[in-house]
Amino acid sequence: MEKLERSLLEPVGEVNFRSSKWSWDSVLKKIQLKVESFFLIKGYLLLIVGFLLGRALILSTLAPFSLPFFAAVFLIKRDRSPLVLVGLVAGAATVSLKNAAFTFLVSILxxxxxxxxxxxxxxxxRMIPLLVAIILxxxxxxxxxxISRQLTLYDAMMVGVQASLSFILTLIFLQSIPLLILNKRRQLLKTEEIVCLIIMLASIMTGTIGWKIYDLSLExxxxxxxxxxxxxxAGATVGSTVGVVTGLIFSLASVSSFYHMSLLAFSGVLGGLLKEGKKIGVAIGLFIATLLIGMYGQEGGSGSLxxxxxxxxAAIVLFLLTPQLFTSKLAKYIPGTPEYTSEQQKYMRKMRDVTAQRVAQFSSVFHALSNSFSQMETKPIDKEDEREMDYFMSHVTEKTCNTCFKKEQCWAKNFNTTYGYLEEIIHEMDQNDGAVSPKLSREWDKHCTRSKRVYEAVGQELTFYQANQKLKKQVQESRRLVADQLLGVSEVMDNFAKEIQRERENHHKQEEQILESIQAFGVQVEHVEIYSLESGNVDIEMSVPFCNGHGECEKLIAPMLSDILGEQIIVTSEECAAYPNGFCHVVFQSSKAYTVETGMAHAAMDGGFVSGDSYSTMELGLGKFAIAISDGMGNGERAHYESKETLQLLQKILQSGIDEKVAIKSVNSILSLRTTDEIFATLDLAMIDLQNASAKFLKIGSTPSFIKRGNKVIKIQASNLPIGILEEFEVDVVSEQLKAGDLLIMMSDGIFEGPKHVENYDLWMKRKIQELQTDDPQEISDLILEEVIRSRDNLIGDDMTIAVAKIKHNTPKWASIPVTRMKKRA
Known part of the structure; x- marks a missing residue:
C-alpha cells in the first residue's frame, strides 16, 4: 500500500525523467554492444590496425611491422588472419605497389x-618470432x-636491423594483441604488458604519418x-614513459619528428604532476610543454609554434571529450592507480568472502554432525527396552521352559501371569545383586516347578545384560562428548569465519592526525597504519627512525598515543633497525585493565626430583589469563607424566578458542581412551578476564581454592570426579568477581590435606591465610608450603604444589604526555 501511495504521489515529470533515463541507458548499452560486436568479435578492428601497420615504415625504407602482426594474429586468432592480410596489403599499397607485393609474398612464405x-x-x-625474423x-x-645486384655493408646492416626489429615486434604483438581482441578480459595488466601495449599503439600511429587535417599533423x-x-x-611516471616510447618510434619512422620525443616526454611529466587538477590540469601541462618545447623546435626549424x-x-579537445567511463575502465588495468588498487581490493575481498564461506560451510557441517549425535540420545528407548526384555526372557525360557511339561499351562493359558512374575524376578535380581524377595520367591515357587533353574538362568543372562547396559551407557556418554566437541569446533570455525570477514577499516584521517600530532611534538615518525581504534582493542603499527636503543617508542610515542586516544597504550612488539639509517617497526595496542602477578612453590614427595603435580600459567588471547594445577594419581614419573599431559592438552585446546567446559571434557575423553590402567589426574583451573577481573573456576577432583580480600577469605569449591574416569562427566563452573588487590590461592591435595593432626583442613587453611602479613604472591606460596612441611615434622608425605595470583590494576609504566587532542572516531 505504501509503495502504491508513493507511486501515485510521485511527480509525473520525475517518472518521465526516470523512464527516459532508463531508455537512454538501454540505447547506449545496445550501441556499445553493437560496436563491440563489429570491431572486436567480427575482427574489423584488426583490419584497421593492419591497414595502419601496413603503412608504417622505419627510416623510410624498412617495413618490420606487417609480418610480425600477421604472424601474431595467425597464432592467436587464426580465423581473422585473412582479414588482417587484406588490411596489411591495402595499407602497404598506399605507400607503393612494391611494398604491397613484398608484404603479400612474405606473408604467403x-x-x-x-x-x-x-x-x-x-x-x-618461441619459434614463431625466430621464424618471422629469418623470413623478413x-x-x-x-x-x-x-635492386642493386650487389650487397654492401649498409644493406647487411639494414637486413640485421629489420630482422631484429621483426623478432622484437613479434614478441610485443603476441603480448598486446590479446588486449585488443579479448573484450571480456578480467586479469590485471602486468608492467610488461603495458609497455607492449604502448609500443603497439605507437606503431599503429606511425601509419598515420603524412596525414593532415587543415595542415595539422594527425600523428x-x-x-x-x-x-x-x-x-x-597513471601519473607522471607512466605518462613520461608513454611519451618517450611514442616519440622514439615516431623519430625512427621520420627523422623530422625527433624533437617531438622531448615534447611528448615533457608533456607526460607535467601532465602527470598536474593530474590532481583533473583533466584541466593535465591539459595545462601539455600546453606548457608545447609552448616551451615548441619555441625550441621553432628555433631549430622544425615547424611553426x-x-x-x-x-x-586539438589533442586537448579530444581528451576533454573522452568519456570518464573509458578512462576509468582503462585505469583498472594499470598498476599504481586508485582504480587498480580498488580492483585488487575487490579481488582480495572476494577471496576473503569465499574463504569465509567455506569455513562457515565446514562450521555448519560440524554443527549438523553434533546435532545428529545429540539426536541419537533423545530417541525414544521404550520400544528398545521392551525388545531387550523379550530377548532376555526368550534366552531364559530356552534353557528352562522349553523342556518343561507345564510349558503349555504357563505360557499358553497364563501368559500374562508368567510374564509378569518373570519380569519382576529379573528386575529384583538386577537391583539386589541376584537376590529375590521372600514373598516373590514363595509365589514363584507355587507357580513354577523349576524355580531354582529359572533363578540360575536369569543370573547367567543378567551378567551379560548388565555388561551390555554398561557398554551402551559408555557409548551414549561418548556420543554426548563427541557432540559437544563437534559443537565446540563448529563455534570456533564460525567465529573464525566472522573474523575473516572483518576487513581492515580505513583510518586515513586518523593516521594523518596522529602523525601530525606526534611530529608537532618533535618526535619523528615515518609511517602510521591503524588497524583498529575500538576501545580496549586498539591496534596501531608505526615505522620509526632508528632510535639507537633509547626507547623512544615506549617512553614518548606510547604515552602520547595514550593521551590522544584516551586509554592506556603500550608497546607490544618492536623490531629495531639493524643499521643507523633504517627504521624500527613497532606495534602499539591497548593495555589490559588488570594484570596478574603469580608465585609458585612446589615440592616432590620425600624431597625427590620428580613430582606428580604439574602447574602452568597461560595467555589465552582475547585478554584471558589461566592458572592450572594438575595432580596425577600417585607419585613419581607416571603421575608426573599424567598431570603434565593433562595440562599440555588443555592448553592447546583452550588456545584454539574452544569453550573451557568442552576442552576439559575433551581432555577427559583423550586420557580415558588412551590407556586401560586406572591412572587419573585432577585439574584445578582458574580463568581470569583481564578486562573486568571476572573469574571462572573449574575444579575436577581438586581441592578448594581461596580468595583473600582484605581480612576476608572466600572458599571456592566444586564436586567433580577426576579426569580420566569413564563415568557420566559433567563440569561444574563456579564464577566469582575478583577485585584489585585480591589474592587467589590454589593448591594440590598435598598442601590442603598436608597439615598433621588437623581435623578441619578448611578452618586451618583459612586461619593461615588470614594471618599472612604480606601480599607478595611468591612469598605467600613459600610461606604456606613451609608451614605445611613444618606441621609434618619437616617430612614431605605427598607431592605439594601451591599457586598464588595477585590481581592488580594495570598502572602505566610511563605517564601519558599531553598533546593536541584528536577525535578517536571521525
Whole structure:
C-alpha cells in the first residue's frame, strides 16, 4: 500500500525523467554492444590496425611491422588472419605497389614454411618470432640483391636491423594483441604488458604519418592525446614513459619528428604532476610543454609554434571529450592507480568472502554432525527396552521352559501371569545383586516347578545384560562428548569465519592526525597504519627512525598515543633497525585493565626430583589469563607424566578458542581412551578476564581454592570426579568477581590435606591465610608450603604444589604526555 501511495504521489515529470533515463541507458548499452560486436568479435578492428601497420615504415625504407602482426594474429586468432592480410596489403599499397607485393609474398612464405615445419615445432610462442625474423631478413636480403645486384655493408646492416626489429615486434604483438581482441578480459595488466601495449599503439600511429587535417599533423595530435590519457590515468611516471616510447618510434619512422620525443616526454611529466587538477590540469601541462618545447623546435626549424599549439589544442579537445567511463575502465588495468588498487581490493575481498564461506560451510557441517549425535540420545528407548526384555526372557525360557511339561499351562493359558512374575524376578535380581524377595520367591515357587533353574538362568543372562547396559551407557556418554566437541569446533570455525570477514577499516584521517600530532611534538615518525581504534582493542603499527636503543617508542610515542586516544597504550612488539639509517617497526595496542602477578612453590614427595603435580600459567588471547594445577594419581614419573599431559592438552585446546567446559571434557575423553590402567589426574583451573577481573573456576577432583580480600577469605569449591574416569562427566563452573588487590590461592591435595593432626583442613587453611602479613604472591606460596612441611615434622608425605595470583590494576609504566587532542572516531 505504501509503495502504491508513493507511486501515485510521485511527480509525473520525475517518472518521465526516470523512464527516459532508463531508455537512454538501454540505447547506449545496445550501441556499445553493437560496436563491440563489429570491431572486436567480427575482427574489423584488426583490419584497421593492419591497414595502419601496413603503412608504417622505419627510416623510410624498412617495413618490420606487417609480418610480425600477421604472424601474431595467425597464432592467436587464426580465423581473422585473412582479414588482417587484406588490411596489411591495402595499407602497404598506399605507400607503393612494391611494398604491397613484398608484404603479400612474405606473408604467403610464412604460411608455407609454417605448414611444412608445423609437425617439428614444439613451442610455437618461441619459434614463431625466430621464424618471422629469418623470413623478413631473407626477404630484405633478396630485395637488396635484386635492386642493386650487389650487397654492401649498409644493406647487411639494414637486413640485421629489420630482422631484429621483426623478432622484437613479434614478441610485443603476441603480448598486446590479446588486449585488443579479448573484450571480456578480467586479469590485471602486468608492467610488461603495458609497455607492449604502448609500443603497439605507437606503431599503429606511425601509419598515420603524412596525414593532415587543415595542415595539422594527425600523428602529432594522436600521440599527444595518448600521452594525455596515460598521464591522467597513471601519473607522471607512466605518462613520461608513454611519451618517450611514442616519440622514439615516431623519430625512427621520420627523422623530422625527433624533437617531438622531448615534447611528448615533457608533456607526460607535467601532465602527470598536474593530474590532481583533473583533466584541466593535465591539459595545462601539455600546453606548457608545447609552448616551451615548441619555441625550441621553432628555433631549430622544425615547424611553426602556431601549428604546434593548434595540434596540442586539438589533442586537448579530444581528451576533454573522452568519456570518464573509458578512462576509468582503462585505469583498472594499470598498476599504481586508485582504480587498480580498488580492483585488487575487490579481488582480495572476494577471496576473503569465499574463504569465509567455506569455513562457515565446514562450521555448519560440524554443527549438523553434533546435532545428529545429540539426536541419537533423545530417541525414544521404550520400544528398545521392551525388545531387550523379550530377548532376555526368550534366552531364559530356552534353557528352562522349553523342556518343561507345564510349558503349555504357563505360557499358553497364563501368559500374562508368567510374564509378569518373570519380569519382576529379573528386575529384583538386577537391583539386589541376584537376590529375590521372600514373598516373590514363595509365589514363584507355587507357580513354577523349576524355580531354582529359572533363578540360575536369569543370573547367567543378567551378567551379560548388565555388561551390555554398561557398554551402551559408555557409548551414549561418548556420543554426548563427541557432540559437544563437534559443537565446540563448529563455534570456533564460525567465529573464525566472522573474523575473516572483518576487513581492515580505513583510518586515513586518523593516521594523518596522529602523525601530525606526534611530529608537532618533535618526535619523528615515518609511517602510521591503524588497524583498529575500538576501545580496549586498539591496534596501531608505526615505522620509526632508528632510535639507537633509547626507547623512544615506549617512553614518548606510547604515552602520547595514550593521551590522544584516551586509554592506556603500550608497546607490544618492536623490531629495531639493524643499521643507523633504517627504521624500527613497532606495534602499539591497548593495555589490559588488570594484570596478574603469580608465585609458585612446589615440592616432590620425600624431597625427590620428580613430582606428580604439574602447574602452568597461560595467555589465552582475547585478554584471558589461566592458572592450572594438575595432580596425577600417585607419585613419581607416571603421575608426573599424567598431570603434565593433562595440562599440555588443555592448553592447546583452550588456545584454539574452544569453550573451557568442552576442552576439559575433551581432555577427559583423550586420557580415558588412551590407556586401560586406572591412572587419573585432577585439574584445578582458574580463568581470569583481564578486562573486568571476572573469574571462572573449574575444579575436577581438586581441592578448594581461596580468595583473600582484605581480612576476608572466600572458599571456592566444586564436586567433580577426576579426569580420566569413564563415568557420566559433567563440569561444574563456579564464577566469582575478583577485585584489585585480591589474592587467589590454589593448591594440590598435598598442601590442603598436608597439615598433621588437623581435623578441619578448611578452618586451618583459612586461619593461615588470614594471618599472612604480606601480599607478595611468591612469598605467600613459600610461606604456606613451609608451614605445611613444618606441621609434618619437616617430612614431605605427598607431592605439594601451591599457586598464588595477585590481581592488580594495570598502572602505566610511563605517564601519558599531553598533546593536541584528536577525535578517536571521525
Amino acid at each position: 610464412f604460411l608455407v614454411i609454417y605448414r611444412i615445419s608445423e609437425r617439428w615445432i614444439k613451442n610455437e610462442m 631478413g631473407a626477404g630484405k636480403l633478396a630485395e637488396a640483391f635484386i 602529432h595530435i594522436m600521440s599527444r592525446y595518448l600521452v594525455l590519457v596515460f598521464s591522467f590515468i 602556431t601549428t604546434t599549439l593548434l595540434e596540442s589544442a
